Amino acid sequence: MQLIHCKEVRDQLMYYMDNELPTHIKDLLIGHLKNCSSCLDYFNEEKQIKSKICNKLKDAYICRCNVEKLAEDIKKKIGEICYNKED
Amino acid sequence: MMTDKEKEAYFNLKFIPFLQQLYNYAFYLTKDEDDANDLVQDTFIKAFRFMDNFQDGTNEKAWLFKIMKNGFINDYRRKTNKPVHFSFDTIYEQGDSEDSDDLNEIADNDYIQTTDAYKGLIGDEVTRALESLQSDYRQIILLADIEEFSYEELSEILEIPIGTVRSRLFRARNLLKDKLKAYGKNLGYKEKR
Numbered sequence: 412m413q414l415i416h417c418k419e420v421r422d423q424l425m426y427y428m429d430n431e432l433p434t435h436i437k438d439l440l441i442g443h444l445k446n447c448s449s450c451l452d453y454f455n456e457e458k459q460i461k462s463k464i465c466n467k468l469k470d471a472y473i474c475r476c477n478v479e480k481l482a483e484d485i486k487k488k489i490g491e492i493c494y495n496k497e498d
Numbered sequence: 499m500m501t502d503k504e505k506e507a508y509f510n511l512k513f514i515p516f517l518q519q520l521y522n523y524a525f526y527l528t529k530d531e532d533d534a535n536d537l538v539q540d541t542f543i544k545a546f547r548f549m550d551n552f553q554d555g556t557n558e559k560a561w562l563f564k565i566m567k568n569g570f571i572n573d574y575r576r577k578t579n580k581p582v583h584f585s586f587d588t589i590y591e592q593g594d595s596e597d598s599d600d601l602n603e604i605a606d607n608d609y610i611q612t613t614d615a616y617k618g619l620i621g622d623e624v625t626r627a628l629e630s631l632q633s634d635y636r637q638i639i640l641l642a643d644i645e646e647f648s649y650e651e652l653s654e655i656l657e658i659p660i661g662t663v664r665s666r667l668f669r670a671r672n673l674l675k676d677k678l679k680a681y682g683k684n685l686g687y688k689e690k691r
Binding site: 425426430431460468469471474478482484486493 | 668671
């Protein structure tokens, strides 16, 4: 027995994929997906697209720079703040 | 109350590990390596100075991102001679409307700047489509899908209610998908709605 309509399920899929649904809604949604092949196909497709888009964005936006020097600079400045206070 | 030495040790253990992610966000905001470096350093130093305000149980990463976002807004306002209303206390305040996102006023004018800055870095339709979105939509996708913040963390960083996070992210992703429909066909996307 389907407890919620296909449109309602599809509107909630994004939140399900983000792991942001309350348990009772999540259970309803999973129950629906188990019994509705059309929504299950839709879900699998959306999940695949989201994953591909996220991977593309990560490749483009995540800087591959070396932040070790920056970390050292910050630690040094923090150390100086502490040292100056002690004086 | 921790001593400065204890604070320093805690800081290095709990905050410095987020440096790479903070740098990514700083570069996204400033579109310049040197400015990103400065923004990251300012953020960490501000965080250290205000560590006494840091409450146990607060999410360190979200706290740092919020300091950076507010610092960037403040700096932008100073450079453009706009009045500065921000104080560190705003880090603990919750905005309650879409209008509270000050990044809107900054970054919708920076589309051309952004596309120039990322020339060579942005190689395909996905990133171009993201760059063409309005700033607040771009911002939330970046934080949710690249930095993988939860809705609660997004609410904290962007200073908007969780309901607004949900609706903004929903709208942003749908707009992105609309822009990607042609490209999506190459990814295997078939419109079924």
